[in-house]
Amino acid sequence: MMRQYELVDRVKRYNPNADEGLLDRAYVYAMKAHGTQKRASGDPFFAHPLEVAAILTDMRLDDATIVAAVLHDTVEDTAATIDEINSLFGTEIGQLVDGLTKLKKLDFVSKKATQGENFRKLLLAVAADVRVLLVKLADRLHNMRTLDHMRADKRVRIAEETVEIYAPLAGRMGMQELREELEELAFRHIKPDAYTLIITKLAGFKAANDAVIASIERELAQSLSERGIKASVKGRAKRPYSIWRKMERKSISFEQLSDIFGFRVIVPSIEDCYRVLGIIHTTWPMVPGRYKDYISTPKQNDYRSLHTTVVGPGHERVELQIRTEGMDRVAEYGVAAHAIYKDGRTASAKEMSDSSAYQWLRRTVDTLAESASPEEFLEHTKLELFHDQVFCFSPKGLLIALPRGATPIDFGYAVHTDVGNSAVGCKINGRNAPLLTELQNGDEVEIVRSKGQVPPAAWESLVVTGKARAAIRRATRAAVRRQYAGLGRQILERSFERVGRPLSDDKLKAALGRLARSTVEDVLASVGRGEMFSGDVVRAVYPDLETEKRPPVEGAKGPGWFDLKQGENLKFKLPNADDPSAIPISGLGSDLAVRFAPDGGAVPGDRIVGIMSPGEGVTIYPIQSPALAAFDNEPERWLDVRWDLEDKRMRRFPARIMLQSINEPGTLAQITQVIAEHDGNIDAVKMDRPNSDFTDMTVDLAVWDLKHLNAIISELRQKPVISAVDRIVA
Numbered sequence: 131m132m133r134q135y136e137l138v139d140r141v142k143r144y145n146p147n148a149d150e151g152l153l154d155r156a157y158v159y160a161m162k163a164h165g166t167q168k169r170a171s172g173d174p175f176f177a178h179p180l181e182v183a184a185i186l187t188d189m190r191l192d193d194a195t196i197v198a199a200v201l202h203d204t205v206e207d208t209a210a211t212i213d214e215i216n217s218l219f220g221t222e223i224g225q226l227v228d229g230l231t232k233l234k235k236l237d238f239v240s241k242k243a244t245q246g247e248n249f250r251k252l253l254l255a256v257a258a259d260v261r262v263l264l265v266k267l268a269d270r271l272h273n274m275r276t277l278d279h280m281r282a283d284k285r286v287r288i289a290e291e292t293v294e295i296y297a298p299l300a301g302r303m304g305m306q307e308l309r310e311e312l313e314e315l316a317f318r319h320i321k322p323d324a325y326t327l328i329i330t331k332l333a334g335f336k337a338a339n340d341a342v343i344a345s346i347e348r349e350l351a352q353s354l355s356e357r358g359i360k361a362s363v364k365g366r367a368k369r370p371y372s373i374w375r376k377m378e379r380k381s382i383s384f385e386q387l388s389d390i391f392g393f394r395v396i397v398p399s400i401e402d403c404y405r406v407l408g409i410i411h412t413t414w415p416m417v418p419g420r421y422k423d424y425i426s427t428p429k430q431n432d433y434r435s436l437h438t439t440v441v442g443p444g445h446e447r448v449e450l451q452i453r454t455e456g457m458d459r460v461a462e463y464g465v466a467a468h469a470i471y472k473d474g475r476t477a478s479a480k481e482m483s484d485s486s487a488y489q490w491l492r493r494t495v496d497t498l499a500e501s502a503s504p505e506e507f508l509e510h511t512k513l514e515l516f517h518d519q520v521f522c523f524s525p526k527g528l529l530i531a532l533p534r535g536a537t538p539i540d541f542g543y544a545v546h547t548d549v550g551n552s553a554v555g556c557k558i559n560g561r562n563a564p565l566l567t568e569l570q571n572g573d574e575v576e577i578v579r580s581k582g583q584v585p586p587a588a589w590e591s592l593v594v595t596g597k598a599r600a601a602i603r604r605a606t607r608a609a610v611r612r613q614y615a616g617l618g619r620q621i622l623e624r625s626f627e628r629v630g631r632p633l634s635d636d637k638l639k640a641a642l643g644r645l646a647r648s649t650v651e652d653v654l655a656s657v658g659r660g661e662m663f664s665g666d667v668v669r670a671v672y673p674d675l676e677t678e679k680r681p682p683v684e685g686a687k688g689p690g691w692f693d694l695k696q697g698e699n700l701k702f703k704l705p706n707a708d709d710p711s712a713i714p715i716s717g718l719g720s721d722l723a724v725r726f727a728p729d730g731g732a733v734p735g736d737r738i739v740g741i742m743s744p745g746e747g748v749t750i751y752p753i754q755s756p757a758l759a760a761f762d763n764e765p766e767r768w769l770d771v772r773w774d775l776e777d778k779r780m781r782r783f784p785a786r787i788m789l790q791s792i793n794e795p796g797t798l799a800q801i802t803q804v805i806a807e808h809d810g811n812i813d814a815v816k817m818d819r820p821n822s823d824f825t826d827m828t829v830d831l832a833v834w835d836l837k838h839l840n841a842i843i844s845e846l847r848q849k850p851v852i853s854a855v856d857r858i859v860a
């Protein structure tokens with residue numbers, strides 16, 4: 131444990147005018163207050179505030195901050211009171227300790243509302259005096275360094291809180307070193323496997339590249355000193371956490387990373403920075419698009435530096451950061467750098483307030499005053515803290531955090547699976563927008579829903595969140611299954627009707643064992659998919675029918691017959707087009723279990739027949755289709771179907787016609803004109819010229835129904851230039 135004189139020494143090293151007496155009194159007061167208290171590690175508790183103070187002496191902070199660090203846990207954890215501290219150490223220190231005491235009980239990993247409230251308290255406390263934040267961050271850093279002594283579940287919770295709240299806040303304050311150490315410590319507890327993997331790979335990388343790195347460093351230093359520039363050149367490996375984040379973000383392996391190692395060149399003046407840049411760019415070729423000038427345009431958190439990447443001596447990419455000592459301090463300590471003791475006096479809190487990072491904090495707290503609720507405020511602030519996420523709101527103000535690139539579909543699924551599944555459109559900030567719009571920070575997203583909607587399977591590859599992807603897959607699978615089951619039920623209803631026996635779910639349930647299926651839906655879906663034959667289901671439900679061979683039941687629709695041979699659907703003679711006993715077919719598209727024969731398929735009005743294909747459901751053919759001959763020897767695959775279109779002219783159907791025309795200028799124009807005048811769509815035209823007099827044309831049309839198709843055909847036949855028109859069915 132640090133001794134009294136050691137603490138004073140540490141402060142005096144950067145601040146010879148430090149108030150020794152004050153530091154001594156704080157040391158003794160806190161030591162007595164904590165008495166015999168122990169930390170989880172078994173160490174005396176008092177070691178903790180001393181370590182926190184030591185971290186702050188590294189940042190060269192003023193006496194009040196150091197004393198507040200020594201006292202930071204006394205009011206919350208011991209008999210000490212704020213009044214006592216005010217009277218013993220003055221109100222400046224008293225207020226710092228008070229702010230820290232208020233932050234003590236914040237728990238961010240709780241429900242959203244409390245998280246918002248806690249975050250608000252944190253920022254209010256630190257906005258009053260930024261030194262509260264510096265002590266708080268040092269406190270968190272020491273707790274993270276000693277996290278191993280905590281219970282496993284607590285460790286992960288604290289580590290997550292650190293990554294979510296404290297590390298970004300440190301980053302926003304420009305305290306890059308602190309941020310990186312917090313992230314690395316947390317990473318080890320949140321993703322131990324990934325951490326170990328990256329540490330191992332990093333060690334391997336360093337071992338393999340040691341010589342190269344040393345030579346680049348040497349060459350760089352030499353070439354700068356030859357030109358009279360005093361520079362310190364340091365190689366630096368990327369931190370495990372940022373390596374991992376990059377691997378995750380870009381879905382790449384460690385080996386694919388190109389910027390694991392970089393160099394930092396520190397020079398005395400701004401002018402030197404640009405001279406160094408010039409030397410580097412004229413010595414090695416630069417990689418286009420990688421040069422950034424954060425000196426003329428500093429980052430929001432005051433960070434200044436020149437960044438560039440060049441192709442180095444061994445043809446490897448080398449990343450370089452060039453900056454002055456002052457910029458380096460700001461890069462390392464951020465807002466605290468402004469407090470560094472200088473010119474024989476301690477910088478005041480006021481000077482820190484001049485930093486733009488602190489200005490940001492002030493502005494953020496100002497918006498707090500205007501926010502209606504703590505959540506709203508948390509949202510505001512988080513927006514600026516997290517750069518790889520977008521924060522959007524529901525119309526009711528619910529905050530939804532999504533990865534960058536997320537769409538309203540992701541948003542819907544993040545709110546609730548049902549919302550995602552029923553999404554048909556959306557409004558972003560009150561205006562209609564496509565569901566695939568990339569969401570921006572602060573967008574208010576309203577999902578337009580529709581009952582009975584099934585998410586298109588294509589969404590799966592368009593969303594970015596795993597939750598949405600999994601839910602879409604589940605929903606589309608379930609929908610396909612429901613459609614097969616629906617088709618299966620219709621097939622079975624008609625089959626049972628034909629044999630004059632009732633069908634019920636109870637009867638099917640009783641036969642599940644014989645059918646080797648576990649649920650009624652399984653049976654229905656198997657029949658719908660063509661994997662189980664309706665005849666087999668009938669026999670399983672009514673075993674007494676097994677040996678019977680009989681003529682059609684009286685009253686059954688159609689002049690059909692049936693034969694209960696094993697492994698067959700009941701086969702019927704084809705019904706009339708309006709036979710209600712046939713299975714109704716509603717058309718293309720929505721029904722995945724029903725598809726149409728490709729090229730020259732059926733159009734409404736055609737007499738149609740269905741062919742079952744195991745695993746695929748039913749394919750619809752016009753009755754005159756020559757393709758049907760292929761199924762002649764498989765009667766069990768035939769299915770009676772009829773059209774059932776609720777809304778006429780809601781959807782066009784593909785049809786194919788073949789024309790023979792005289793070769794004359796303007797023939798094609800005449801043909802297309804006739805089709806267009808009759809409201810037909812042309813999907814494709816194929817031309818073939820068998821001799822110099824005639825042209826053969828295959829035209830793929832989209833028509834409403836058979837009547838429509840026939841009208842077009844007869845109109846075409848009237849044209850003198852056309853010698854023949856025929857419909858083609860596949």
Ligand code: MN
Pocket residue numbers: 178202203269
């Ligand atoms: Mn503490």
